[in-house]
Amino acid sequence: MGISSNGICEGGFPEELKKVLRTVASNWGDVVDDMEALCVIPLRGAMTNEVYQINWPKKNGDLPRKVLVRLYGEGVEVFFDREDEIRTFECMSKHGQGPRLLGRFADGRVEEFIHAKTLSAADIRDPEISALVASKLREFHNLDMPGPRRMLLWERLRNWLSEAKSLCSLKDAKEFRLDVLAEEIDMLEKEFSLDYQDIGFCHNDLQYGNIMMDEETRAITIIDYEYASYNPIAYDLANHFCEMVANYHSETPHILDYNKYPGKEERRRFVHAYLTSDGNKPTELEAEKLLSDAEKHTLPNHLFWGLWGVISGYVNTLEFDYMEYARQRFEQYWLRKRTLLISSTILPDENVNGSSINTT
Numbered sequence: 459m460g461i462s463s464n465g466i467c468e469g470g471f472p473e474e475l476k477k478v479l480r481t482v483a484s485n486w487g488d489v490v491d492d493m494e495a496l497c498v499i500p501l502r503g504a505m506t507n508e509v510y511q512i513n514w515p516k517k518n519g520d521l522p523r524k525v526l527v528r529l530y531g532e533g534v535e536v537f538f539d540r541e542d543e544i545r546t547f548e549c550m551s552k553h554g555q556g557p558r559l560l561g562r563f564a565d566g567r568v569e570e571f572i573h574a575k576t577l578s579a580a581d582i583r584d585p586e587i588s589a590l591v592a593s594k595l596r597e598f599h600n601l602d603m604p605g606p607r608r609m610l611l612w613e614r615l616r617n618w619l620s621e622a623k624s625l626c627s628l629k630d631a632k633e634f635r636l637d638v639l640a641e642e643i644d645m646l647e648k649e650f651s652l653d654y655q656d657i658g659f660c661h662n663d664l665q666y667g668n669i670m671m672d673e674e675t676r677a678i679t680i681i682d683y684e685y686a687s688y689n690p691i692a693y694d695l696a697n698h699f700c701e702m703v704a705n706y707h708s709e710t711p712h713i714l715d716y717n718k719y720p721g722k723e724e725r726r727r728f729v730h731a732y733l734t735s736d737g738n739k740p741t742e743l744e745a746e747k748l749l750s751d752a753e754k755h756t757l758p759n760h761l762f763w764g765l766w767g768v769i770s771g772y773v774n775t776l777e778f779d780y781m782e783y784a785r786q787r788f789e790q791y792w793l794r795k796r797t798l799l800i801s802s803t804i805l806p807d808e809n810v811n812g813s814s815i816n817t818t
Contacts, residue, residue, distance in 0.1 A: 472563075474563040474564055475527070475563050475566075476493060477563075478560075478561035478562070478563050478568050479496075479512070479514075479525075479561075479568065481561060482525060482560045482561055482568055483514065483523070486523060487517065488514065488516055488517060488523055489517065490514050495514055495515060496512055496513070496514050497512065497513040497514070497522070498510055498511075498512055499511040499512075499513070501526075502706075502707055507528050507529055507530055507566075508528075508529040508776070509526065509527070509528050509529070510526070510527045510528075510529070511524060511525075511526055511527075511571060512524070512525050512526070512527050524571035524573075525560060525568050525569065525570070525571050526557070526568070526569045526570070526571045526572075527566060527567075527568055527569075528566050528567055528568075528569060529565055529566040530565055530566050532773055532774055532775055536618075536621050536769055536773060537618070537684070537685070537766065537769070538684050538685060543683060543684050543686075544559070544562070544567075545604070546603065546683045546686055547559055547683055549603055549604060550601075550683060553601055555598070555601070555679070555680070556572075556679060556680065556681050556683070557569045557570035557571070557572050557681065558570040572670055572679060572681070573672070574670040574671055574672045574673070574677075574679060575670060575671050575672075575673050576666075576667055576669070576670050577591075577666040577667075577669045577670065577671060578666060578707070579666055579702075579704065579705040579706075579707070581666060581671075582666045582669070582698075582701075582702060583702065583720075583724075585727065587671065588724075588727070588728055588731070589727070589728075589731040590671070590676060590678050591669055591678055591698075591728075592728045592729075592731035592732040592735065593678075593731060593732070593735035594678035594679075594680060595661075595664070595680070595694065595695075595698070595732060596732050596733075596735045596736065597735070598658075598659065598660075598661060598680055599658030599659055599660065599691050599694065600658060600659075601659045603659045603688075605688075606688075607657060607688050608657075608688060609655075609657055609687075609688055609689045609690060610687040610688065610689065611689050611690070611693060611758060611762075612643060612646075612647045614687075614762070615643045615758065615761055615762060615765065616640070616643060618762070618765040618766065618769060619636065619639050619640060619643065619765055621765075621769055622634075622636055622765050622768045622769050623636050625768075625769060625772040625773070626768065626772070630768065630781070633785070634764070634768055634784065634785070634788055635788070636768075639761065639765075642761065642791075643758075643761065646757060646758055646761075649754075649799060650690070650754070650755075650758075653751070655690040655692065655751070656690065656691050656692070656748075657688055657689065657690060657691070658688065658689075658690075658691040658694070659686065659687075659688055660686065660687060660688065660689040660690075660691065660693060660694040660697075661680055661683065661685070661686050661694060661697075662685040662686055662687060662689060662693070662694060662697060662762075663682065663684070663685045663686075663697065664680075664694060664697050664698035664701055665701040665704060665706065666701065666704075666706075667706060668680060668681050668682045669681075690751070690755065691748075692748060692751035692752045692754070692755045693752075693755040693758065693759065695728070695729070695732070695748070695752040695755070696752045696753065696754075696755035696756045696759050697755075697759050698728075699719065699720055699725060699728075699752065699753075699756065700719075700756055700759050700760070700763075702718060702719060702720050703715050703716050703717075703718045703719050711778060712778055712779040712780070712782050712783045713782075713786075714783070714786045714787075714790075716790065722749075725749060725752070725753070726745070726749055729745055729748050729749045729752070730745060732748075733745055733748065753798060754798050754799070756790075756794065756798070757791055757794065757795060757798060757799070760787045760788065760790050760791035760794075761787075761788075761791055763783075763784075763787045764784045764785075764787035764788040764791065765784070766784075767780045767781065767783040767784025767785075767787060768780070768781070768784045771784065
């Protein structure tokens with residue numbers, strides 16, 4: 459088996475990856491001379507990269523050795539700086555979070571294989587597992603990471619909007635109303651700056667596939683830090699709630715079912731588990747404020763992933779309907795904006811029904 463720009467395929471491993479795998483094997487006292495002895499297992503659910511589990515037999519005949527190979531998606535440099543992401547990855551490892559980096563090659567890297575279960579769409583709705591995730595997320599937000607503690611949300615949204623405009627056809631730009639999104643971003647930034655915001659190191663991509671659990675100890679590990687940065691913690695909670703409507707392992711992974719969006723009681727339980735995980739008991743006012751802030755922050759989440767979908771539709775070759783995904787995220791933004799910002803006096807004109815996106 460071999461690797462290409464579009465994944466692992468028939469042929470032969472490129473020399474660069476062979477060297478990395480042989481070095482990793484040698485460091486563990488193994489010998490991998492025969493590339494045909496490698497077992498390559500594609501792992502589904504990734505939407506930016508392609509991810510594979512690679513196994514090889516140990517010399518002593520015990521259970522095979524496992525590593526994870528991540529192939530970088532095409533065009534992802536639009537979304538983040540790969541060197542920054544690697545630094546975050548290595549820093550997380552030093553903090554005892556996530557897998558270790560074992561080796562790098564031009565088109566990807568080799569990571570430690572975590573012997574834990576990747577959560578499913580159903581798992582993150584389980585009250586006990588959800589409470590564990592909330593506790594781990596609080597720990598994640600409190601990590602002391604290098605770099606300035608300033609939020610990157612609004613800067614990223616503006617950069618991505620500019621990129622989307624440069625890539626889009628006139629038809630797509632009109633359908634997704636890219637011409638008015640700069641005003642929307644300005645309005646949201648102004649609206650959210652009126653109140654105090656608790657800033658933490660946020661993951662920003664809390665879909666179930668980026669959360670793992672050791673089935674024996676039930677320890678939670680959050681993986682994949684490509685979009686991680688300092689942001690309002692309410693934004694990260696909002697991101698996780700939004701991801702509860704997705705099932706990326708279904709026959710239609712791009713379809714979002716907003717009937718599955720968590721109700722207020724489910725969101726309140728998550729917020730309560732989050733705030734009490736450090737042993738302190740929050741006031742009812744603190745809990746309700748974070749609950750309200752998280753719900754408002756679903757709006758920039760919809761814009762963030764809507765723009766991600768538009769750009770990915772032009773630069774990524776993975777089999778995923780990015781444009782339809784983007785359409786759903788933008789549609790939710792327009793449908794929910796007036797309800798969530800009802801106190802705001804800075805609401806641009808919309809269609810009467812609140813939905814401004816062209817779905818025809």
